[in-house]
Structures are given as structure tokens and as C-alpha cells.
Amino acid sequence: MPDHDRSAPASTSLASHLTRGAIGFGLIGSALALISSVGPTALLLAPLGMVALRGCPMCWIAGLIQTITAGRLKRTCTDDSCTLHVSAVVSGRPCPTRQLR
Numbered sequence: 001m002p003d004h005d006r007s008a009p010a011s012t013s014l015a016s017h018l019t020r021g022a023i024g025f026g027l028i029g030s031a032l033a034l035i036s037s038v039g040p041t042a043l044l045l046a047p048l049g050m051v052a053l054r055g056c057p058m059c060w061i062a063g064l065i066q067t068i069t070a071g072r073l074k075r076t077c078t079d080d081s082c083t084l085h086v087s088a089v090v091s092g093r094p095c096p097t098r099q100l101r
Helices: 014-033 040-052 057-071
Strands: 073-077 082-086
Touching: 014 040, 014 057
Parallel strands: none
Antiparallel strands: 073 082
């Protein structure tokens, strides 16, 4: 059964997301840095970096935000509006429920 609280760019853990980011940005940076010594064939590393990032760098950043906030914010929608609520338990400690708009 898929996890409906987590969207496609989000990862299951912060460590795995940061690892994917380091690999992806490293490959893209290497592709740009190696153009002068290897030539245009170095640009073949860029698509591999995009695969590691699961899309563009902005998609990776959106996934990072979703990974960090997963389980902390809950969205409740009615017919006319949606509201964000802070989860009742964050990292094992009860916290007061606040409403965000």
C-alpha cells in the first residue's frame, strides 16, 4: 500500500535524501568542471546527476522540504478550504496543536 502522506520527491529518510543530493550535485559539478579537460563527453555525467536528484535541483529541494516536514504537518481539507495542523506528537514528545494558515 503506498504512503499517501509522502509525495514522489520525498525520501524515506533525511540521510538517504542528503546522500542522493551529494551524489547528484557532485556528478553535475564534475560534468561542468571536466568540460575543459575531457571535452563535451564530460556532459554525459549531468544526466546521471539528474537521475540521482530525481529530476531538477529544484525538485530535490522540494523533496528535502517534504522529507523534513513528513509527519510533522498534517493537512485537513474541507469543501472550501485546506488547513495545516502541527502534528500532536513530534519526535516522541507531545506538543500543543497549533493551526497554521
